[in-house]
Amino acid sequence: MNWIDYLILVGSLLGIAAYAIWSTRGRHDLRSYLKGSGETKWLTIGLSVMATQASAITFLSTPGQGYESGLGFVQNYFGAPVALIIIAAVFLPIYRRLKVYTAYEYLGHRFDPKTRLLGAGLFLVQRGLGAGITIYAPAIVLSTVMGWRLDVTIVCSGLLVVLYTVLGGCDAVSLTQKYQIGVIFAGMLAAFIVLLARLPAGLTFTDSLALAGGFHRVNAVDFSLNPDRRYTIWTGMLGGLFLALSYFGTDQSQVQRYLCGASLRESRLGLMFNAVFKIPMQFFILLLGVLIFVFYQFERPPVYFNRSAWDYQAAHGSGGRLRALEADFNEAHAAERTDLRSWLEARHAGNAAAESAARGAAAAAHERVEAARAETGKVLRAANPRTTANDDDYVFITFILDHLPHGLIGLLVTAFFAAALSSKAGELNALGSTTTVDIYRHIVKREASDAHYVAASKWFTALWGLVAIAFALFANLAENLIQAVNILGSIFYGVVLGLFLVAFFLRRIGGTAVFWGALAAQALVFALYSALPISYLWYNVIGCAACMAFSIILQAVIGPGGKGPAAAAAA
């Protein structure tokens, strides 16, 4: 990065944050601090919901998933449109009618205080941990590649988001997210255009898809019924539906985004905006990764994308073995490139036999390429177990730094930071609100002025920000970053969703039955997660179904007298 890139990075991030703080100055009552001015339109809500969900991990790691595994991850989002429709039609009108600040407040209305606390507690635990990952994930990749200090990267980006979230509240979060997502889309589109322009002459877009398809990178939809497969149409439609229903419908970091809408109509349209654009956005990001894969078949990539890990070990003990593997990798890649050029010529000449032969040769060479890369990873991890297990997270940033012009590098790095800040801000805002409304105001101090609760909310938001920064500073994550976040969510989300579905649809179930049913369901999910090798998306379904089933059984055992106090009266 040169001074132009740094100017774009620092100027954009500080400029957006300063504008948000200035625009939202003077918000002193609890309602406007936690729910905004009440004038937010659908586009701002839609972009804010999208920005909260799509963190830096989405933009940094997902192209790497496309590069390594192809388009299959898009199935994860197949259930999202249906979930968003259910939320817009059922959840949202009830939240707005009861004028709640948090989703868990509704559980208090419908059941009892302990169930409200359970919902809020599950959210605080899983989102508190997730917030650490949100800040750690981009910092580890960017600091490694850029040569920045990891702790400085985490602290600087963390403190900036804490500053404007604490000072500006809900409206500052929505406002910054709107501009940040603009920067993100501009950056991703620019990367896509440059990538298309840099593909070899004569290689059309359909050639690229055919080439990627030959290496199983265009398998977007998998109808397999094998439960071991992580992404199939069934896990996406069912597990993805439950994950999205839980995340968008009951996670306060999302609920807070659309509760700030000027009306029910604006909030609904904001959700429908996401229902329409969620699948194409993820497809586009994965396709970017697939095209980077095609690009690197003709342009030699590094044997290991986490170059600093390779450089360090090459200079400290494993150098001989690593260089031998690199030589093997380079030789195999050169052979593969030659075979692919032959394939392209045969394809354009319409010579099916030559095309098939060249493709077979390229596939064999590609196996050698992948074997050398996998062995390099093993050597690096054996030398230093702290080396990130998944090299895919470094694919996109390596492409950006090696092949994009200055200015665009700055724009893309700004986009990653903007994505990190936008999702982080949504999480902190929600963590602060839930701690204030569901814990502090509900248990610790019931009667106090608005100014007192606003001050408390600011302190709690800052505290959660510091917890997230501390967690990020001491975290040592091993698996692919985006999957780590999704897995963490899936362990808790199913049960939380079960609580809400019982509240909305099973009117006869009371607080005591649902409370113990939820605890039993969470214990079951923990036990199954440690014992079964199934896709993590299924835990959303299992947790939710178990919570509902246990609640029904317990209610039958307890009898009608075990109903929660507000059960009959609630929606």
Add this chain to the structure above:
Amino acid sequence: MKEPPDDKETGLPGLRSWGRVYWVVLGIMAAWIVLLTALTRLYS
């Protein structure tokens, strides 16, 4: 549950009820799944 009058109108041309909006969104989702399935079949 009754909705306020201004919330019944979607404000979208040609889509006057929320039910229609939801069906259109479902249609777009189905179209994407069909498109991605076709892409998979075509290039695998």
